[in-house]
Amino acid sequence: MTLPDCGPDLGPLHAYPTADGSFSLQSERFGEAFHNSAGARNEAIAKFAVPAQLERFRNGTPLRVLDVCVGLGYNSAAVLEALPSPAPELMWWGLELDRRPLELALAQPEFRSSWSPSVLQILEQMRDHGGWHHNRSSGELLWGDARRMLQEIPGDQCFDLILQDAFSPQRCPELWTEEFLADLAGRLAAGGRLLTYSRSAAVRASLRRNGLTLLSLLPAPGERPGWSSGTMAVRPGPPIPVAGPGWRALLAMEEEHLHTRAAVPFRDPSSADDSAVILRRRSLEQASCNLEATNAWQRRWRQDATS
Numbered sequence: 364m365t366l367p368d369c370g371p372d373l374g375p376l377h378a379y380p381t382a383d384g385s386f387s388l389q390s391e392r393f394g395e396a397f398h399n400s401a402g403a404r405n406e407a408i409a410k411f412a413v414p415a416q417l418e419r420f421r422n423g424t425p426l427r428v429l430d431v432c433v434g435l436g437y438n439s440a441a442v443l444e445a446l447p448s449p450a451p452e453l454m455w456w457g458l459e460l461d462r463r464p465l466e467l468a469l470a471q472p473e474f475r476s477s478w479s480p481s482v483l484q485i486l487e488q489m490r491d492h493g494g495w496h497h498n499r500s501s502g503e504l505l506w507g508d509a510r511r512m513l514q515e516i517p518g519d520q521c522f523d524l525i526l527q528d529a530f531s532p533q534r535c536p537e538l539w540t541e542e543f544l545a546d547l548a549g550r551l552a553a554g555g556r557l558l559t560y561s562r563s564a565a566v567r568a569s570l571r572r573n574g575l576t577l578l579s580l581l582p583a584p585g586e587r588p589g590w591s592s593g594t595m596a597v598r599p600g601p602p603i604p605v606a607g608p609g610w611r612a613l614l615a616m617e618e619e620h621l622h623t624r625a626a627v628p629f630r631d632p633s634s635a636d637d638s639a640v641i642l643r644r645r646s647l648e649q650a651s652c653n654l655e656a657t658n659a660w661q662r663r664w665r666q667d668a669t670s
């Protein structure tokens with residue numbers, strides 16, 4: 364099924380079922396699927412809800428969440444479903460450019476039946492009213508470019524959890540730049556966690572330069588195992604074990620990856636450049652840097668790096 368274009372910017376979306384049977388989309392503008400081979404729902408649970416360890420918020424500690432690239436809403440829905448009981452006070456913000464993914468998802472009976480009535484009601488309120496306000500739970504979805512919309516959230520608002528799920532750095536570099544990641548990292552509370560499916564050296568190096576501790580995510584059920592399935596970046600705070608539900612320490616090969624040309628960051632000094640400008644700027648910086656070529660690193664770790 365192909366869904367109509369809604370303007371010059373956002374391009375057509377194509378619907379497809381993922382490996383776990385859950386509904387997802389492919390974007391023609393970004394040339395990329397919204398979810399990976401594991402399936403949309405599996406990925407949201409394994410890479411976002413599980414490593415968030417939401418039971419930490421059992422004892423009346425409020426939970427502040429930022430969902431970057433809400434899309435169909437899987438990641439936030441998985442987090443909402445996994446909240447401990449009694450649920451903590453919740454303050455949620457979402458950033459998203461395109462209204463269609465959430466509208467299309469909520470029109471799918473299979474998608475709707477994946478969630479409990481209370482989570483479904485919240486997704487509907489995001490779609491219809493741009494948020495919700497219940498007794499101890501509130502949310503605001505800010506429509507527009509995430510770089511700009513993040514600035515609409517009061518500067519002193521910190522997050523315990525940031526779900527960073529933009530399209531890949533090569534397709535959507537504007538949301539993986541040194542500057543945008545610094546803005547996100549700067550919003551993490553002590554002990555706060557930024558979760559992403561990305562294992563990109565450029566992204567990891569930017570997060571580390573911003574004072575975060577890096578951990579590597581384990582594959583979701585059904586996902587083809589590779590050398591890493593994503594990144595959890597943690598603002599120093601209460602001690603966190605090097606291995607936990609859904610994560611482990613970085614391997615030596617992952618540490619070395621951070622010293623190759625792949626680790627040259629995406630830069631967007633004005634926070635307004637388009638992807639072509641950002642990619643060109645990075646290529647020039649890579650060509651003139653004296654970091655090790657990434658294919659030399661790949662050859663050294665051939666067995667692991669190609670899996």
Ligand SMILES: C[S@@+](CC[C@H](N)C(=O)[O-])C[C@H]1O[C@@H](n2cnc3c(N)ncnc32)[C@H](O)[C@@H]1O
Pocket residue numbers: 396397398407431432433434435436437438439458459460461464507508509510528529530535537538
């Ligand atoms: C990989 S999908 C996100 C999937 C989503 N997290 C989910 O659970 O369904 C990436 C999303 O980023 C959005 N997007 C792309 N560029 C953006 C931008 N500059 N600002 C905000 N959202 C953007 C797209 O519209 C798309 O919904």
